[in-house]
Amino acid sequence: MQDGKRDRRNGIRWDHVLVWTLATVLTAAAIWLLLQLIPEDDADVDVLLEETTAIIVETETEPDGAVPQPDIDVQLLTVNDFSRPGEKTDAIEKIVIHYLGNPRTTAQQNRDYFESLKDLQDTSMSANFVVGIDGEIIECVPPGEIAYASNSMNHLSVSIENCHLDDTGRFTEKTYESCVHLAAYLVDQYGLSREDIIRHYDVTGKECPLYYVEHEDKWEAFRDDVMNYIAECYAAAGQ
Numbered sequence: 674m675q676d677g678k679r680d681r682r683n684g685i686r687w688d689h690v691l692v693w694t695l696a697t698v699l700t701a702a703a704i705w706l707l708l709q710l711i712p713e714d715d716a717d718v719d720v721l722l723e724e725t726t727a728i729i730v731e732t733e734t735e736p737d738g739a740v741p742q743p744d745i746d747v748q749l750l751t752v753n754d755f756s757r758p759g760e761k762t763d764a765i766e767k768i769v770i771h772y773l774g775n776p777r778t779t780a781q782q783n784r785d786y787f788e789s790l791k792d793l794q795d796t797s798m799s800a801n802f803v804v805g806i807d808g809e810i811i812e813c814v815p816p817g818e819i820a821y822a823s824n825s826m827n828h829l830s831v832s833i834e835n836c837h838l839d840d841t842g843r844f845t846e847k848t849y850e851s852c853v854h855l856a857a858y859l860v861d862q863y864g865l866s867r868e869d870i871i872r873h874y875d876v877t878g879k880e881c882p883l884y885y886v887e888h889e890d891k892w893e894a895f896r897d898d899v900m901n902y903i904a905e906c907y908a909a910a911g912q
């Protein structure tokens with residue numbers, strides 16, 4: 674018995690050692706190769722997502738109406754749970770008009786605020802577009818992707834937030850003009866009608882956009898201006 678035990682302890686099977694060593698080396702090499710194929714961190718994945726989305730958006734918004742595309746400063750938000758979930762809308766059936774309720778803030782400040790929500794992690798808010806006091810338009814979330822602006826209509830609409838100078842919420846002339854142009858462009862692109870231009874108020878009863886809730890005639894005039902602009906573009910195009 675004593676001899677037998679000693680024999681087993683010292684009887685190293687060199688062929689087994691060789692096989693196990695080879696197997697270990699090969700497994701390590703395979704894991705190393707796999708790691709090379711995986712992007713290093715989430716930032717890379719986000720960039721990939723953004724590039725893919727940009728390509729999809731480019732194809733989807735290829736102009737096919739008569740209303741020219743307004744100047745749009747595209748500054749897409751990072752995909753995140755609080756301002757850009759990265760989910761497709763079910764359809765685009767409405768254009769929803771808002772006001773920010775925060776006088777004298779710029780389009781850029783509001784866009785940057787939406788972006789910061791990914792770090793604050795306690796508020797969900799955004800819009801597809803923000804129109805500034807000087808008429809500048811910033812795109813935060815591509816149309817066809819959900820933004821957090823219009824509650825139950827988020828999955829069926831494009832949202833336009835508007836900056837304003839004072840508590841009345843009245844748009845400046847430049848904001849108004851850009852908002853009309855942008856709304857006209859979207860109505861034209863997505864084959865919508867006058868009735869599809871709505872206010873946040875029409876979705877939830879919230880007083881947004883305040884001035885155009887308190888002045889129903891100004892709201893109807895806004896819708897008329899959008900439709901007249903579209904008609905002018907078609908007339909100019911001879912259609």
Ligand SMILES: [Zn+2]
Nearest residue numbers: 771772873881
């Ligand atoms: Zn609103």
